[in-house]
Amino acid sequence: MADLSTYAITRRWAPQHADRLQYYGLPTPNGVKVSIMLEETGLSYDAHLIDFAINDQKSPEFLSLNPNGKIPAILDPDGPDGAPLALFESGAILLYLAEKTGRFLPADAARRWQTVQWVMFQMGGVGPMFGQLGFFHKFAGKEWEDKRPLQRYADETKRLLGVMDTALDGRAWFMGDDYSIADISMLGWVNGLVNFYEAGALVGFDQHRNVAAWLERGLARPAVQRGLKIPARG
Structure with missing residues (x-):
């Protein structure tokens, strides 16, 4: 050991x-x-x-x-x-x-790299943009008189949701029928956008029906339900 x-x-x-x-x-x-x-x-x-x-x-x-x-x-x-x-x-x-x-990562080389690209999409776009939006919408940034930063991140979040919505059209998951680390990387962020940052109305989340349905499927998974609460806060 x-x-x-x-x-x-x-x-x-x-x-x-x-x-x-x-x-x-x-x-x-x-x-x-x-x-x-x-x-x-x-x-x-x-x-x-x-x-x-x-x-x-x-x-x-x-x-x-x-x-x-x-x-x-x-x-x-x-x-x-x-x-x-x-x-x-x-x-x-x-x-x-x-x-x-x-x-949760395809063995086929082409599908493997397609999965990785969505993880990179989350790392470089979804995480940073949704996180900044949360700061300016819910936390200290909401007190700032200059609302241009909030609008900047709201617009970019809308754009990213549009990319995701198009990718999910006719698909259960980002890799089609295969749930993967692409989905796992994004579920917490999209859930956080709507249920923690409470920014759904700000970015027109309900208009992105494919993303909304994907989030609902993800949140129905028992492992996701458990993972969202780990580690337990004191």
Whole structure:
């Protein structure tokens, strides 16, 4: 069994089971990508809450795992060739877990890369734009007198939803009949846009019927329902 005690993060968040994958996160739109994936794959793992309220993400122990100070991150005692692997960046973690389990990423090379392109679409567009919209609509940014930033992100969010709606026309999932990491990467963000940031009316979400139906299908999955609440907030 790998010795995880050499990793500084385990001194603050001790593994409950040292032979299991260690997940460090918070149930935010970005964090739940990994918790949903872990629940979907059925991998055994310990979940550790990284509490933003007390700046856990800025602690030396967490920064030793992710120098960027963001969630999510993982520490897998059974990484490639049986050696421990520490990994951050949600897109990279999704790809890693898909390869590790052989699930939610097509084996066919062309479809594999088509799936990866949608994960990159989420990483480069959906996450940053929806997140900025949330800041300017619900959080501190809503007090700013200059509403041009809010409008900028609202317009871009509408555009991205349009891209998604077109891609989902006649499809259950982004890869057709195959639920994949493309869907897992985006479910938390679209759910967050509507149910957490409460920006559905602002961006005309109901007009994007294919996205709305896709979100409903995703939220009906038991693993998604569980993953949206992991790690449990204190």
